[in-house]
Amino acid sequence: MANGLRFKTARDLFMACPAVARDMRTPPTEQHSIAFCRDLLAGRVPEEAITFCAYLLPDRAAVWWAHECLSHLSELLDGTDHELLALVRDWVGEQDSPRHRAAVSTAATTPPTTPVGWIALAAGWRDNGSAMAATTVSALQPFPAAHAVNAGVLAGLARVALADRFAVLSAFVKMGIQMAEMEALRQSADAY
Helix, strand or coil: CHHHCCCCEHHHHHHHCCCHHHHCCCCCCCCEHHHHHHHHHHCCCCHHHHHHHHHHCCHHHHHHHHHHHHHCCHHHCCHHHHHHHHHHHHHHHCCCCHHHHHHHHHHHCCCCCCHHHHHHHHHHHHCCCCCCCHHHCCCCCCCCHHHHHHHHHHHHHCCCCHHHHHHHHHHHHHHHHHHHHHHHHHHHHHHC
16 A cells, blocks of 8 residues: 555655755655654654655645644634634645635735644645745745645644643654555556
8 A cells, every 4th residue: 555655765755855854854764654754753753753744745635634633733723723724624625716725825925823824834835836926925935835734733733731742743643644645545546
């Protein structure tokens, strides 16, 4: 099932997305991507497994994964974040809808000061700025959408009580791995 992943090995991902090296310190190996991610989770800096998932998933799937992660933290989010989550949910469901693109575009122009603000920014970046006016494209634009997904999920995780943080982090990574495997199956099915 995982053989159809976008990046078979960790090194493949790092070579295709050099920006990941700016977001994590663990060097890539020839290890299979899923095994590498699991080792990150069990390693000294388990948060890097979140980062790896953000880059491993295709952009739209990464935005959805972040949406799902942050939806599990709803009691830690404010009203603005809940509104942004709804916008992101609608955008993922109907990405080509001009109404949803415009809403995400507007949300993406505000500074990402909250976890979901980062996710809205990732959705805007995912559209390669096409939904945003040229004057509103962030100075961070050279980063891929995965960078904003990573920042949003980690910002949400930072709000979790220390006693619960590793359990929540583990659940997020397991969900990311499962989504990567489902994406691989979907892409394999689309190839036939």
